[in-house]
Amino acid sequence: MRPDSVSSIFWLIFGIPVAFISYKLGLGELTRPGPGFLTFWCGVILCGLSVVVFVRGRITGVGGTAKGISQLWIGVKWSKALITVLVLVAYALTFGRVGFLASTVVLLIVLFRAIDPMRWWVAIVVGVLASLISFVVFDMGFQAQLPHAYPETLLFKLKKILF
Amino acid sequence: MDYFSQIAYGFSIALTPVNLGYCFIGVFIGTLIGVLPGIGPVGTMSILLPTTFHIPPASAIIMLAGIYYGAMYGGSTTSILVNMPGEAASVVTCLDGYQMARQGRAGPALGIAAFGSFIAGTMSIIGLMLLAPPLSKAALAFGPPEYFSLMVVGMTLVIYLASKSIAKALMMVVLGLILGNVGIDATSGAHRFTFGILELHDGIGLIPMVMGLFGISEVLINVEQSLKREIFTKKVKGLLPTKQDWKDSKGPIARGSILGFLLGILPGGGAFISSFVSYAIEKKISKHPEKFGKGAIEGVAGPESANNSATGGAFIPLLTLGIPSNVVMAVLLGALLIYGVEPGPMMMKDHPDIVWGLIISMYIGNGMLILLNLPLIGIWIQILRIPYRLLFPLIILCCLIGVYSVNSSETEVFIMIIFGGVGYLMKKFEYEAAPMVLAFVLGPMLENALRQSLVISNGSFAIFFTRPISLVGLSLAILLVISPLIPWLSKRRPPIAED
Amino acid sequence: MERSKRNIIFSCLLAVAILFGFSAITRAAYPERPITMICPYAGGEYALRPVANYVEKALGQPVIIVTKAGASATIACGLLASAKPDGYTLGQITFGPVTMGPHLYNINYDPLNSFEYIIGYGKWEYGPCVRSDSPFKTLKDLVDYAKANPGIIKYSTVGLATPTHFGMVHLAKAEGIKWEVVVFKDVQGAVTAGLGGHLQVVSQTTGTMLPYIKAGQVRLLASFSDVRCKWAPDIPTARDLGYNFDVVSWLSFGTPKGVPKEIMEKLRTVFKKAVNDPEVLSLMDKIFVNIAYRTPEEFKKLVEIGYKENEKVIRELGLHKSQQK
Numbered sequence: 001m002r003p004d005s006v007s008s009i010f011w012l013i014f015g016i017p018v019a020f021i022s023y024k025l026g027l028g029e030l031t032r033p034g035p036g037f038l039t040f041w042c043g044v045i046l047c048g049l050s051v052v053v054f055v056r057g058r059i060t061g062v063g064g065t066a067k068g069i070s071q072l073w074i075g076v077k078w079s080k081a082l083i084t085v086l087v088l089v090a091y092a093l094t095f096g097r098v099g100f101l102a103s104t105v106v107l108l109i110v111l112f113r114a115i116d117p118m119r120w121w122v123a124i125v126v127g128v129l130a131s132l133i134s135f136v137v138f139d140m141g142f143q144a145q146l147p148h149a150y151p152e153t154l155l156f157k158l159k160k161i162l163f
Numbered sequence: 164m165d166y167f168s169q170i171a172y173g174f175s176i177a178l179t180p181v182n183l184g185y186c187f188i189g190v191f192i193g194t195l196i197g198v199l200p201g202i203g204p205v206g207t208m209s210i211l212l213p214t215t216f217h218i219p220p221a222s223a224i225i226m227l228a229g230i231y232y233g234a235m236y237g238g239s240t241t242s243i244l245v246n247m248p249g250e251a252a253s254v255v256t257c258l259d260g261y262q263m264a265r266q267g268r269a270g271p272a273l274g275i276a277a278f279g280s281f282i283a284g285t286m287s288i289i290g291l292m293l294l295a296p297p298l299s300k301a302a303l304a305f306g307p308p309e310y311f312s313l314m315v316v317g318m319t320l321v322i323y324l325a326s327k328s329i330a331k332a333l334m335m336v337v338l339g340l341i342l343g344n345v346g347i348d349a350t351s352g353a354h355r356f357t358f359g360i361l362e363l364h365d366g367i368g369l370i371p372m373v374m375g376l377f378g379i380s381e382v383l384i385n386v387e388q389s390l391k392r393e394i395f396t397k398k399v400k401g402l403l404p405t406k407q408d409w410k411d412s413k414g415p416i417a418r419g420s421i422l423g424f425l426l427g428i429l430p431g432g433g434a435f436i437s438s439f440v441s442y443a444i445e446k447k448i449s450k451h452p453e454k455f456g457k458g459a460i461e462g463v464a465g466p467e468s469a470n471n472s473a474t475g476g477a478f479i480p481l482l483t484l485g486i487p488s489n490v491v492m493a494v495l496l497g498a499l500l501i502y503g504v505e506p507g508p509m510m511m512k513d514h515p516d517i518v519w520g521l522i523i524s525m526y527i528g529n530g531m532l533i534l535l536n537l538p539l540i541g542i543w544i545q546i547l548r549i550p551y552r553l554l555f556p557l558i559i560l561c562c563l564i565g566v567y568s569v570n571s572s573e574t575e576v577f578i579m580i581i582f583g584g585v586g587y588l589m590k591k592f593e594y595e596a597a598p599m600v601l602a603f604v605l606g607p608m609l610e611n612a613l614r615q616s617l618v619i620s621n622g623s624f625a626i627f628f629t630r631p632i633s634l635v636g637l638s639l640a641i642l643l644v645i646s647p648l649i650p651w652l653s654k655r656r657p658p659i660a661e662d
Numbered sequence: 663m664e665r666s667k668r669n670i671i672f673s674c675l676l677a678v679a680i681l682f683g684f685s686a687i688t689r690a691a692y693p694e695r696p697i698t699m700i701c702p703y704a705g706g707e708y709a710l711r712p713v714a715n716y717v718e719k720a721l722g723q724p725v726i727i728v729t730k731a732g733a734s735a736t737i738a739c740g741l742l743a744s745a746k747p748d749g750y751t752l753g754q755i756t757f758g759p760v761t762m763g764p765h766l767y768n769i770n771y772d773p774l775n776s777f778e779y780i781i782g783y784g785k786w787e788y789g790p791c792v793r794s795d796s797p798f799k800t801l802k803d804l805v806d807y808a809k810a811n812p813g814i815i816k817y818s819t820v821g822l823a824t825p826t827h828f829g830m831v832h833l834a835k836a837e838g839i840k841w842e843v844v845v846f847k848d849v850q851g852a853v854t855a856g857l858g859g860h861l862q863v864v865s866q867t868t869g870t871m872l873p874y875i876k877a878g879q880v881r882l883l884a885s886f887s888d889v890r891c892k893w894a895p896d897i898p899t900a901r902d903l904g905y906n907f908d909v910v911s912w913l914s915f916g917t918p919k920g921v922p923k924e925i926m927e928k929l930r931t932v933f934k935k936a937v938n939d940p941e942v943l944s945l946m947d948k949i950f951v952n953i954a955y956r957t958p959e960e961f962k963k964l965v966e967i968g969y970k971e972n973e974k975v976i977r978e979l980g981l982h983k984s985q986q987k
Contacts, residue, residue, distance in 0.1 A: 007592040011334060018341055025353055030667045031622035035353035038610050039344050042337045049334045056330070065593065072591045076387035084386055085584055088379075088559070092576045104563075108556050115386055116552035130557060138202070138564050145698075146564065151461050153695055207730070208705040213715050306860030307844070347733070349847045352766060352822045352981040359768045361740060362732035406783075432852045483871050484857065487850055490704055497708045500873070500949045507877030571728055572737075615844045619816050619861060 003069050004057040010051040019043030080115045088112060098137065099149025104131040170292070173519030177527055180521065183223050189226035190528045193233020194535055200241050200249040200378070201370060201565025204234045208494050212501075219518040220502035227498060229528045230520055231491050232284060232474045235434065236532045239276040239467050239606050240543055243269055247378030249565075250371050252434035252470040253531045254600055255375050255442045259462030261453060266458050269547055271404040273540045275412050275460055276406070276467040281533040282422035283468035287475025288525045290424050291482075299483040302428045307615035307627050310431070311637030314609035317436060317601070318458035319448045322441035324597045326456040338600025342367055350614045362574040369604065370567050375579040376596045378562050380586025382555050402605050403540075404460070412464035419468030424471075429474025430488040431608070434470035434477075475525070482518055484508060576613045690924050690976070692749055693723040699915075702738030704731040709929070710754055712945040713915075714781075716936035721928075734821065736767050743771035747920035752780065757911040759822065761968035765976045766823055766983055774966060775896030777916040780929050782956025782964070783937045786911040787887035788829045788890065789879045789897070790817065791864045791871050793857065801884040801903060804863065805837050812840035817863035818852040819843055823981045825909050826852075826865045829886035831975065832899070832907040856880075867911075868894070869950035884941040887911075892952060912968075914961050930958070 019040050028034025087110050095103035102146075108127035112118045119127075139146045140159070176182060178263050180649040190209075208227050237247040243260035256276065263272040271383040283399070290298075306314075318336075325332030331357050345356045346366030392417050404412070445465040446455045455462050480486040485506030487493040504514050540549035546554070566579045586596060618625035627633045676970065699714055701707045707727045714725040730738045739759040745751035771777075790804070797836055798804040808815045819826040822845050827905040834841060851871055856864030864871070864880070868891050874880040875894060885891045885899045886909040900907060915933055917926070926936040936942055937953065944952060956964065976982050 001594050011338075017294070021356065025355060031624070032618060033610075033614060033617075035348040035351045035355055038606070039256065039341050042341045046334055046337045049330050049337070051643075053328070053330050060633060073387075078387055080386045081383040081587060084383060085580065088580045088583070089577075092580060093562070095576075096573050104560065108560065111556035111559065112552070115555075118552060120363060126553070130494070130560060134564060136198075138568065139268075145726065146567060156695060167751050184753060206706075206707075208709070209727070212708050303854065303858035306855055306858055318954060327961050347767070349821060350845045354768075355981070357768075361733055361737055361768060361770060364736070364767055430854050431848070480854075484879075485877065486854055486857070491851075493850070496873075497949055501708070501945060503948060505876055507873055507879065509877055570730075570732065571730055611729075611845075615855075617848070618842050618844045621813065621842075 001099070002057050003072060004053055006069055008057070012047050014056075015043045015046035015050065017043075018046065022130065024069040040141035058096045083114050084111065087114070094162070097149070098147075099150040099152050100147065101131050101135055148162040167582075169519050171516060172515060172522035173521075175414055176516050176628060177225070180437070182225055182524060183527065185218075185222045185226040186229050186524045186528050187531055189229020190233035191535065193235075193507040194237045194532065195537075196230065197234035197249060198240045198245055198373060198641070199237075199565060200561055202315075202568045203250060203488050204231045205494055206568070208329075208491065208498075209427035213431075213626070214490070216501070220504055220514075221501070221517045222504065223498065223523040224495070225519050225528075227495060228478075228525065231495075232471070232525065232528065233532055234637055235474050236277065236280050236536055237470050238470075239463075240273065240278075240291060241378075241561070242641060243272045243276065244543060244546060245378065245554075246381040246561060247327050247492070247558065248373050250436050251373065252473075254373050254435075255378065255438045255465055255466040255597070258442070258597060259457070259459050262456070263460065263463065264274045264547065268458065269544050271408050272461065274404045275408060275464050276536070277533055277536045277540070278421065279412065279416045279464045279468040280471040281529055282416050283423060284529040284532075285473035285526060286420040287424040287472035288522060288529070291475050291525075292522055292593075295393040297481050298428055299479050302430070302480055304632060305429055307612045307619060307632050309428075309636065311609060311612035312627060312633040312640065313429075314491075314605050314612060315640045316636050317495055317605050318641070319640045320440055320607065320651060321446075321601045321605070323443040323447050324439070324596055324601065325551075326453075327593060327595065331594050335594055335596070335599040336602040337468035339599035343603040343606035344610070349569050349585075349611060360529055360574070362477055362572060366607070367576050367578060367603075369600075370569050371575040371579040372582050373600055374562050374566055375582030375584075375587040376589075376600065378558065379579060379583025380596075381544055383583060383587040385551060385591055386555060411460050415441070415465030416459045418474030419442065419465040420472040423469030423472035423637060427473030427488070428479050430480055430486060433489055434473040436603060437469040437473045438466035441465040441599075443485070446507055456625050460649075478521075482510060482521075482554040483551075485510065492573025494526040524563050549609050552661070664671040669721070673724055674685075687784070688918045692928065693721050694855060695750065696724040696726050697721070698745075699725050699727045700738050700742050700751070700752045700760065701727050701729045702731060702735035702756065702986070703753060704729060704755075706731075709946075709949055712942045713933070713936045716939055716942050717932055719720070720932045721904060733767050734763050734824070736763040736769050739773075739777075740770045741921070742916070743776035743918050745918050747922075749917065749919045749921050749925035751884075752929070753919045754780070755914045756786075757965070757968060758915070760965050761972045762825075764969070765973050766981065768983065771970060776919055778919050778921060778926065779958035780915040780917060781933045781958065782912055782914040782927075782961035783933075783935060783953060784913040785952050785954045786886070786913065787868045787885060787891060787952060788825050788909050789868050789885045789891065790830065790833075790883050791856065791875070791888070792865060793859060794878055794881050795861065796881065798862070799881070800885065801900075804883060805839065806819065807836070807952065809837060810840050812985065813842060815839075815841040815863060816844050816861040817865050818846055818861055818976040819839060819865050820852050820857050823976050825911050827967040828972075828975060829900075830863075830865050832886075832909065834934070836905050837919065846912055871954070872875060872950045879908065887933055893934060893950065912956065912961060912964050913951075914956070943945075 010101035021156035022040035022043055025036030025038050027040055091103055091107045105127050108130055109123045112123035112127060192207060193204060196204060196207055208230055235639060237274060240252040241247045242253040242256040243250045243264050246257050248254040248257055248262040260272045321336055337437045345363055347364050348355055351402040422441050426437040427433060442462055442465060445461045446452045477492055479486045481492045481496060482486045487496045496506055504517060566575050589596060616626055627637060663844055672811055680775060701710055707729055708786045710727055714727055718725045728743055735756055736759045738753060742753040755777055762881050763769060764773045792798050817830055827843060853864055855861055871880055882894055882897050885897055888910055890899055
């Protein structure tokens, strides 16, 4: 199937609940639009346009630069993009609890190794260094208030001793 | 009052070694913050505020202001180098700036951004100096109906951002409007698409969204590529803009400066909108609009100039009326109050040292910034030579820190990742992000202005046509919509293919 | 007593003494790392810094202000409520998120029980303002005109179901007036619309409007607070004029519930000194923050009363979250 056909069907399916929920929020009148007014019509237009794109793809035979969806992922290692996303999600779920340093070191090492593997020692050294430096600069320096856990408090104690 | 004596007075204040020093500190810190994505001037200004309690108010304001407009310079750096907008106003620079970087032209892109910012910044300060009082009166004349028509003009220009299919671009606009409506409706209190999540009550954050849509998605796309191909061409074509670049850019810079200045004056106007509008205008009047989106230097020169001159314009309501036009100005207002300066129409008369010292120091600051930023270009370009497998985790790290530093919210990190995935799919299926982002920002403003206007007019739509500014705006919008349909009215063939 | 028994008793007493001493020392060691202060409003940090700096000096540890803005300060309160009650996280608790927000948003904290208050230190007061060239010279002028011309007067507020809104709602109810609210999302829009003459009345915090009042651009018609505005003492309050309402947003610093007593005591002492310090007071005065002391117990009572009252008004306006679709 052509990419445009697939994506237009997606948007059609997306637009319907949008219009529905907006309708329930209340359309009001034209002179006093309700909260759902704008998004209702947006949902409707979205569905309408997705039909247009779908039909145009069928008629003209051109549904995107690629000829079929499988083409979109030819010659590329889509698993790498997927891994990256999953790793990021895992990071987002944990870094608040575990603290910035621990989670970032793990994140960097994983990313250095999983996508285009660098050597272990490079990954570890750069991972640790980058995490430490960015923590010192952004959190201690710019007060970015990154999540603190045990490793971070240790670092603060170290700073107190040294300075 | 005599302008020359005021200017001379301002010079006498700004050129003292102490104030030169504070100016430098301010713009230096500002540049650093501007380069780092996410972290903005507001936080840093607030942190430094207590240290300014014991220095003369003029010096303090010079430094704090320096942080603000210094940050505007640096924001385009990451947009050009790695497609990651450092702040909302730099989103548009990604469109062509990043493409230029991929073609080995990061140097000229960064250079033109710096020069454009300098020229625009200087012009806006001149405007501030000469035109402040009448312009501020004009700014007050902008009420909800005028904002509405301004937003309508903005929305019609959104179409010009599209490079490919118009139908798909319109779908992105509509999507942007929907996403912009997520949150609690200000006018009615209704919960729209919040699904009970507290963080969504205020809507989806712009920074997480654009960092995901542009920065993260680009990383995801690149990560897939075969290892052999380099993402950035090793051959760097020159460090500075060429003569041709300058020729192409002088128009956009001039137009962007004026546009940004005027839009910056309006409270709530600002750098973001002026950058988008500048891009759309440059594309519309260009002789080769198809080059936009593929590395046209006009697409960098115009928006970067616009967003810098908007900072000059933003000072006008504060200095003449005591009204802050954005959050940064609000912090400055608080600072002024603490120093015992009461902002308002009397400020220029009662505290000429602060006002004129500030204005003159802004010239000097702009000069310092261009001197600071140009040599840095050489360093930034080296970053592009780092192997991508080493670079991209660091890019991701910067994104994560940047997003988290805005609101310390884990939810926003998630939003960024989600939009990273969405942006990745959008690139695959050829939907453009820029129209969506603009609609996302303009939509809520448009809707609020519409409903506020209708309350004021008791439900009558005539209000938009009886008030002069609003009428002009709406007529302009109608013209913009009609013009591609009437080939014999515009000077050349319509630049956008009709669907 | 036998020697061994004496030794045992003695060592037990010694052990107990050591343990007590130890715990006393460890408690006295608070604070041993930086303290986080949560600021619930974007760009609002600078108003907290005077107090934060004083506390920093007094306690010997940095006080880091973290801004977690959003959803009318309810996000910040949610985070404060769920923080560890060890005395290292505290925040500014304003009236909105504990007496109004709970009726509008889906919050994740208990507004009446999740917090322990360190001190009530100030308040935000409200009042309607008009441009100085407006024909309304007193509140009575405005009220009379509004009664004679229903639906004509438009006033700007920041947000719906906020204190800026409520003042005008109470007044309308008392006098049977019909006027229209024009809602803005931010302060500058609301103020600019008024200054530009696009609507007749700006209902705002007096703190925000004072620079314009003093510059003569704007006239304050009345103070909706329980007392007259400190910086505009000749303007009457609504109660002075015979109305039976006031709208005040009380300000406090607080912690999540469950902080150990000694730490709480220490915090309360330090903050009380901070808010009484002349330098802090003069800074607060410059940014027009009203100082108004309330003990933690008094503040808690205020919250409870405010919670019930606001629920009534919000339901009457049809804005309660349970009334939304």
